[in-house]
Amino acid sequence: MGHYDDLADSKFETGFPTRETSISLRNELVFQRAVQSYLWSLPAINIWAMKEGSESTFGAGYNVLPIWQNRIDAKTLVTTPNFDVVYAMGYLDLDKYGPLVVEAPAGVQGIFDDFWQRPIVGPTIEGHTWKGDVGLAGPDAGSGATYVLLPPGYSGPEPAEGYIYRSRTNNVFLFWRAFFADPADLSPAVNRIESTVIYPLGQKDGALPMQFPRASGVECNMLFPQDGTYFEMLDRFIQSEAVDPYDLDLRGFLHTLGIEKGKAFDPTPDDRELLDKAARTAFKMSKVTVTSLLALEPGGTYYPNQPWVNTFAGENTEFQSSGTFTNLEQRGAFFTAAYSNSPGMVVNIVDKGAKYPATMKDSEGNWLDGGNSYSLHLPPDLPAALFWSVALYDSVTASGLDNGQPFPSVNTMDKPTINPDGSHDIYFGPTKPNAADETNWLRTLPGKGYFVILRLYGPGKPFFDQTWTPGDLEPIR
Template structure:
């Protein structure tokens, strides 16, 4: 009896197989024409996500699951890369709020300069940082700025709003700016420099400059002139609060794990949809991040997004540290690269075409969007060159000692500097030195007779070169930014270029 059942089962399966095969071969009909194979789908397709199966173009259950798992994963990766500006701005907001700057009347000041305890994307150690967050949800806000600063306002999606100070419309004298909220249609009084932001929340920071007094003049200017208040309160502005956060340990860098999507979700919930790209907001909605809805992925989706964040982070990190874009490098056969690929602060490779890798490259590595850092402005603003590898293309190693030669007549009207960063955090490398940097403001720096400068980087100072040395950490990878404040023409026409990182003998 068992044998008979087996025979019947096999026979039934064979009959079904024959019936299926016959069903797959459709008869020729009166309207039948030749169909190009390129517009059809085979019954079996081998792909990187496995074998996909169809019945005359209709996916089976296993294929459907594979495809949707893959689609959710792809959108998770794309959301990680494309929404990074918002995540970065949100992490800044949370970071400064943790130190008390959670309202329009509080400014954080690095009165004794920023050191490596504070986690910021590629900051410098040579200017006085002033940090705040301005919110216009309660109406237009007046922002009175101090003189002699380099300042920028970016919105909650890290889109450029305006400059103030040395490259701003106040012409470095300080001024009264009026920041209008999204969609504002009310009266705009005279006497203000008017800026319109697409978001309610706005990231604001400015850098004061050292002089003979050290940091004192810049700090005093901020405390004397910086004021923020609602336009409605112009007749009786509230008192400002200034908090010295020098040497404080706090984080302003976005997450690289599942929490990243929670950071982005806060921006989506708080800001109007009109503030950002419909395409990217659609990507976010497809993974559960949509305005007015809770972001509560189920176990399956959270697992997918956790992997998507890991791959998104790996992608962004690779784009920065091992770029494949020719326009990234400043010189032939050189490690030096620019943060603004193509020279556009909007990351446009041509009119109307945004370069997504260039955008990711910048936002994973740096912060602060302004034309002043991307466009040619001789003697104004700042310019940057970064390096992650030595002259042989090998990653910079904290256990080794390197030498860099800067040729004569370094083209910086104000100052130049090297600052070393941790590959993991992209923030300052934490060493035994308070400031992992050196430059023209280092009064003890040895300058060669022809005005060229040699700088050493390594775990211990080479004998006789202690004043021109920046410490690194064995076991840690690192990278460096060369900054030129007040860049001069030889920088832009490339008749002057920095040397490469050479292993010291």
């Protein structure tokens, strides 16, 4: 507590701060506002880093939609990707191109998020307002449809056709997930995604031709920074984006740091060093939120006395709790370790959307250790109408654990070994445990921590009423 004692006891003489006090408290103000700005802006900079990483690797434009045609693997550095679907992710600039039309293909589970990763508000149909979801969990119910994305402050004529979605940011994240039945043949899923068409409103005939770069196996860093370069990225985001009146107070924090829309960000060398320390501190704080604070929140774990955490405990896409505050612990825990957000991921609907229980600890309450071996028992009749999977992630970056296997996951389509009673046992360890085989073993790395996500797509009633619960990771000795 010595540092805080020093601040509290800073010297004033005849009612005024000494020069030393002025300098130390001013620096503390910059440091504190930088830490909070980092944590506040994680949803935006997580997705902005994805945009910059993708566009530097695959190209930019409304017509560029990279597809992970052989599934995403650990060579793509991005927070908690799903290795068991075919991905496509695009970044749409409504400031540069104006309103954009998206002809969404049939059979995808998609999302439109703004660049604060808030689901974009769509039409109200039969009393239900659609937000973000497209495809299987959206208003087209997976049949495919035309969507029109309008920028902030749009005052033009109302589009005559399509589902209208109004973004609060200039940039929009387009995210398609296509399911497959046979891991050996992903072409049907890829072909579905390749029927996507995107063009400026009213300009279909003159639009740029669609491009679908192949992203599988391509090294691409889409992670947000853990150091002072975070604030340089944050400045690029602020310069690119519309000003939302709801953000003015927190933009005041950025003003203290020298980040302001329309002005150059040019901190002194001393301030750059201070911002670097603040970023490194804030990143570690975000990890403490995931590993320690989240479980203390109401509903922060799925099951009593089990360490499976729930980052969407509030069932609210903007992490608002009881309509009285934003749960910053849940929000920070999610966006330091994940991206994309929609009602289909958050709201509890039987056989719809998905659920993502995650654990960093074993049954004894110890952190998962890549040098140890564990088993996870999944009882019979897993409640997942579409599929289930178990995947491993780096405990620091939250990207896929680069364990040397083609994918750090086991899923339904892989047809892992099943027990006579219909249950599954999944094994983890640096070498294959004696009870495991190649279909149900995930390699871990000595000296590296990791966490596990159990994905349930189309979660069934037994998941919600907890008549079905997973086991814990049991140490194998």
